[in-house]
Amino acid sequence: MIREEVRIGHVRIRPAHILAPMAGITDTVFRRLIKRLGGCGLIMTEFVSGEGLLRQHFRTQRYLHYTDEERPIAAQVFGADPEHLAEAARRIADLGFDLIDLNLGCPAKKVIKCGGSGLLRDLPLLEKILRTIRAAVTIPFTIKIRSGWSDEEIVAVPVARLAEDCGVDAIAVHPRTRLQGFSGRARWEIIQEVKAAVRIPVIGNGDVATPRDALALCQQTGCDAVMIGRAAASNPWIFREMEDFFRTGTYTEASEAERYALLRTYCRMLMEEDSPGAIGKMKQFACWFTHGIQNGTELRRQVHAARSTQEVLTRVDEFFHLLASATTRLPRGSFPAATADT
Numbered sequence: 001m002i003r004e005e006v007r008i009g010h011v012r013i014r015p016a017h018i019l020a021p022m023a024g025i026t027d028t029v030f031r032r033l034i035k036r037l038g039g040c041g042l043i044m045t046e047f048v049s050g051e052g053l054l055r056q057h058f059r060t061q062r063y064l065h066y067t068d069e070e071r072p073i074a075a076q077v078f079g080a081d082p083e084h085l086a087e088a089a090r091r092i093a094d095l096g097f098d099l100i101d102l103n104l105g106c107p108a109k110k111v112i113k114c115g116g117s118g119l120l121r122d123l124p125l126l127e128k129i130l131r132t133i134r135a136a137v138t139i140p141f142t143i144k145i146r147s148g149w150s151d152e153e154i155v156a157v158p159v160a161r162l163a164e165d166c167g168v169d170a171i172a173v174h175p176r177t178r179l180q181g182f183s184g185r186a187r188w189e190i191i192q193e194v195k196a197a198v199r200i201p202v203i204g205n206g207d208v209a210t211p212r213d214a215l216a217l218c219q220q221t222g223c224d225a226v227m228i229g230r231a232a233a234s235n236p237w238i239f240r241e242m243e244d245f246f247r248t249g250t251y252t253e254a255s256e257a258e259r260y261a262l263l264r265t266y267c268r269m270l271m272e273e274d275s276p277g278a279i280g281k282m283k284q285f286a287c288w289f290t291h292g293i294q295n296g297t298e299l300r301r302q303v304h305a306a307r308s309t310q311e312v313l314t315r316v317d318e319f320f321h322l323l324a325s326a327t328t329r330l331p332r333g334s335f336p337a338a339t340a341d342t
Contacts, residue, residue, distance in 0.1 A: 002215065002246050005041070006201050006224045009140030009169040011072050011098050013041040013225060015246075017214075017239045018172070018203060020229035021047050021076040021101070021144070024284075027063070029269045031070050033262065034232065039239030041225075042072050047103045050079030050088035051114070062276070064095060074099035074142065078106065078115040082129045086136035093137045099169075100137060102129070104145040104159070107178045117146050117178040120155050123162060130166035144172040144205075144227075147190045150179045160194045160202070172203035172227050182230075191221040203227050211238070211245035234288040236262065256293055260320040263289055267313045282312045294323060 005014035019026060019034050021044035031043045045063055052060035066073050075097045079085045085102070092100050104126070105117050112118030119126045134141055143163055148154040160171050175190035176182065186206030195202045204223035208214050209231045217226060231238050237258075241251040254262075266285055270278040286303040290296035302315040 002218050003224055004246075006170075006203075008042075008099060008142060008201055011042075011140050013072065015039060015041045015239075015243050016225035017041050017242055018225055018227040019043040019232055019239070020172075020205060020227045021045060021074075021103070022229055022233070023047060023106075024281075025233055027275070027281075028065050028067065028070065029266065029273060029275060029281075030236075030285075031073070032067065032269070033266055034236055034239065035070055037237055037240050037262075039237075039241070039243035042074060042099075043070055044074045044076050044101060047076040047078050047106065048088075049114075050077050050081070050085045053077070053088045053091055054084055064092070064097075066097075072098040074101045076101040076103050076144070078103040078111060080115045080119065080125065080129070082125075082132040085129055086132045089133045089137045089141075093139050097139065099140040099142060100133070101142045101144055101172075102133065104143050105174050107146070107181050112178070117149065120146065120159060120178070121149050121153065123155070123158065126159070127162055127166060130163060130168060134167040140169040141167070142170040142172065142203075143168055144174065144203075146178055147173070147175045147187060148177050150177050153177075154190065156190050156194050157197045160198045160200075164198045164200050168200065170201040170203060170224075171198070172205055173223075174205045176206060188217060188220050191217075191223055195222045195224075201225065205229065211242045211251055214242050215246065233285070234291060236289075256320070256323065259289065259293060260316070263316055264313065267309065267316065271309050271313070279306070279309050279312060282309060286312070286316070 003016045006016040017040050019040050023046050026046050034040050048060045048063045075092045077088050089100050103116055104119050107117050145159055147156045163171050173191045173194050175187040191204045201224040203225045204217045204221050205227035214226045237254045244251040267282050283303055287300050290299050299319045303312055306312040306315055
């Protein structure tokens, strides 16, 4: 069953496609690109430290910058102190976010020491955290979990039931363990088990790289929405493709001209906002984004050799205009002019 929309608390998510929170990726620039391309019903911030938010840490505050264009938007927080997380949740609500999400899935060592997937091994503490956050805010409250710590400690179903009992409004399930990290396969049957165990919306996540994967996930698990993470970094059109595929049974992949326009737009937006680490993000995005582009290896080499943001943009322009002049597969005028702002 494919759901066109899902309601999480009072927030309507349409289409029922969600951009996963990803550290170093889902900043305001990337989120706006995703929204402009269409097909994404909810976006999430990079995860933020509850402790950092209370200390008014500059980086944490920057992570929580957003625009109205990005709505509906959820802020994801991590931590392990119930009262501190509750106060962080209040501040997030005061900033106008539509939802708040608690990270119970990050496998990084520095995060599990103070939250993340480490909380899946301490359900009494987790229960206190969930109840304290729920009592602190009225906006919808969701959680994102892994299946458990290890294959011997699969706790997705009991955590989902606990969350529902504590008043959590929805749960996203990435069915890999903490010890797996991102290796091996995502066990979609665990999402199916969670869906059968609770009445709150269940969001499926993991091993969705194409619209056909998303369809298979929905059909196999009965999940209420699909969350996309790493696939969106290499193919930001995936949400639009999913929407088209679910509606018509077909979809069109982005052309090289569209890829050029989006890559250039992303670089321009980073430069205009004077985004911290802009050159690193440009290089990172170009690396993911150009696999499958004709002679993309050369573009990646050129971009990684650049020493400034303007040089990155210049090399992107030069590469695609050489590509346009060398190919007969694209109609004349398919690529925007190098001097045009897109």
